[in-house]
Amino acid sequence: MQEKVELKVHSVSEIVGNPEVGIVVLTDKEEIMQIAIVCDKAMKESLHMHISKQKVCNTMLPDVLANILLNQVGYKCELVINDIVDGVYKAMIINTETSQPLSLRASDAILMHVITRVPLYATLQLMKRQAVPATTGGISMALPYNALSDKMLQDAMQSAVEQEKYEMASAIRDELKRRGKL
Template identity: 40%
Template sequence: MFNVKLKFNSVSEIVGNTDIGLLVLTDEEEKRQLTITCDKFMIHEFSIRTIKSDITKDRLPEAIGQVLKVGCMNIEVRIYDIIDGEYQATIFDKIAQVSTNIRVSDSILLATTCDIPIYIDDELMKAQSVKYVKGQNRMSLPVNALTDEMLKTSLDNAIKEENYEMAQYLSEEIKRRKQN
């Protein structure tokens, strides 16, 4: 059931890795947060929208937003699963009752740009979210929300730092994914 409404909170880079960013979404009450990984290009797209300028006025999300505002579509973004470290999302047309798969970071960009609501399955939110603390500069990220590349990098770092407990945990997640 898609009954948890999310709102975009922030975007940040991972310290030491400029190729991967984090999109932070919170529930409406700002009690729980969901952290979603994205690439450096999406970091850029969100970053240019935080400054108040005309730089984005002719970009695709803004253009689609203008069409949607005058059209008759009634759409929402739905985050419905996580597979091998990547959240799965659709754009759902409530009138036609049809959905289209979309990369989750693209769906969040579209939603925030066009004022489209974002919902997540209640059970997925319970399993993947952590407590939200306003102003906190560190955040937790569930291991199943890491891409395969991020898992391998984290495993290498854990071994280098001689954190063998973490290395074993990450290694088990990598093996689990290979079996599936």
């Protein structure tokens, strides 16, 4: 079994100028390192609703299914963010009694954690590769290029060229080439 780092939700926000894209910042328990998971607008809004504990959440499908799974069926599990492929984080829900994994989106694993408090982890290997030092009270953070979608990278490359930040544009181009998108 791989080594893991327990995570907690630090914040949910959006990319400045793009309300369609959410950013979920997760930190380790000691708040030393953090990773940022990109999600869509619907997930961002759902996470905001659950974090603020709005009453309507109790009757929403994810909450009802989590209640059935954990409280009525007695499913014992943990959530593990274990990889990133072309800007999309991958996760698993792992049955802690049988070790059987099931794949799910990282943003869905985060939502399940927020709803149920089922432990949320990242593999140590992923944290070593993707994490940046945690920031407190800042308005910006480092976000690795491989954590961005193809569209976000293309927009960022165009912006970097327009701003004459050619070194940044080159790095973004290299990531797009690595993905076979150029």
